[in-house]
Amino acid sequence: MVAPALGDALGPRGRRRARTASVLAVLAIGFVVYIALRRFAEAGQLDWDEWEPLTQRDVIRFFGKGLLHTMQAASVSLVLASAFGMVLALGRLSPSLALRTIARSYVEFFRGFPLILLIVFSFFTLPRLGIELTRFWSVCVALILYNAAVLGEIFRAGILSLDRGQTEAASAIGLRRRQAMRLVILPQSFRRMTPTIVSQFVTLLKDTSLAFVVGYEELLRTGQIAGEFYKNGLQSLIVVALIFLVVNFTLSRIARRLEVRQRKRFRTGTIAVAGPEDLVTVGLVDPAKS
């Protein structure tokens, strides 16, 4: 925990100032909230008529289905992308130059451009190339191809973060490279990576909203349909945002708790928490070089 005051505790004058500033800040924040609410109220957007449809049983069920579809696409993609990502990570760490090059080019290529484009491609072009997929699977294929590259980098970082002594000890007791990987390295690094995988799931849930563009009925599309039907687009979309917020906030919390617990238990860091943007923030996954 950082001392909030940058350095040591505030003196008497500093405390006085902080108190005055607190009062002013609360007033300012209150004012902004008031202005925003008034804006909503004046436009009639706080009227119960606009929100009422969203409390109907059928509509709730409809949103629930949207959330379920989002969850489905995200979890199926997470599982398959993890498997694929592990292959990529092992490829990048393999002693064979050819495997390393292939794995690396894959990662570089698929991480380099927007996911939305990959979804469009997988939905419109793959069928033309003779690969017929349902809407669900064409979304999943794009999510898997992309996330395998991201997860592959996370796994690689996880494996590399283990102390070299582990590998050396494994070979000292006569394990082969493959055995050492399977029996010593992977179990340990996998444990370290759990928080990261949970937070990658948050990112995946967010990414699933991109499937909106090809009409997959996930949460965002659901909200838009409801909004068009009840003519309350603003309210429906706000509810969608809130659902995402609650689900992802909870998951992020879980990830953070896992991380703290591990740090205590193993006295080690984990591989950094949260989505790709966060990973790049920590400097772990570097899309520029690496």
Place this chain on the structure above:
Amino acid sequence: MEVLLNNLDSFGSGLRLTVALALTSFSGALAIGLVIAAFRVSPVPPLRAAGAFYVETIRNIPPLVLLLVFYFGFPDIGIVYSEFVSAALILAIYTAAFVGEAIRAGINTVSRGQAEAARAIGLTFTQTLGLVVMPQALRSVVPPLGNLFIALVKNTSLASVISVAELTFISKRLITSTAQGLLVFLGTAIAYLILTLPAGWVIGRIEQKVSIRR
């Protein structure tokens, strides 16, 4: 190949829009992110709370949802902006949450002694942060900020959903209207690489330029 060659013009204009979008929203994100980071280390509890609230909220909502709320929802309360401005604004607001966190991490890397020394010579919090800590913190966050810029370049593709004719929009139109989807896809991938690869190089240069030699 013809698909790409015949549409070189639209690709060029798409590329320009993508760059414009990325640059505008990144400047916005830097500005907002700086404020957020300052809030989060401030000695004023309500400001810290506001900063944390901003980061947690924005980070957990998909940027596309934010964009659609803003572009399709906000006109209902009289807030109407053009497609480009909407996209740039939302991308700036979204990226700012991550920029704020990166800068805060940078502030944490500056040794406490710096802030204590600043206090000792009688600087106020604002002066300590602005004159002593922030200039040192910003140097160490060049690489993460650079990576956020690259992530932002990719996120500009969201603007295609509200019909900003940037790279992804152009390419989506060609993918859906021609039979040459694979080629278009590869061409667009290369176009994005043309943007992100030099960015990596520039980041390295900036990092060297601003690093403190001790």
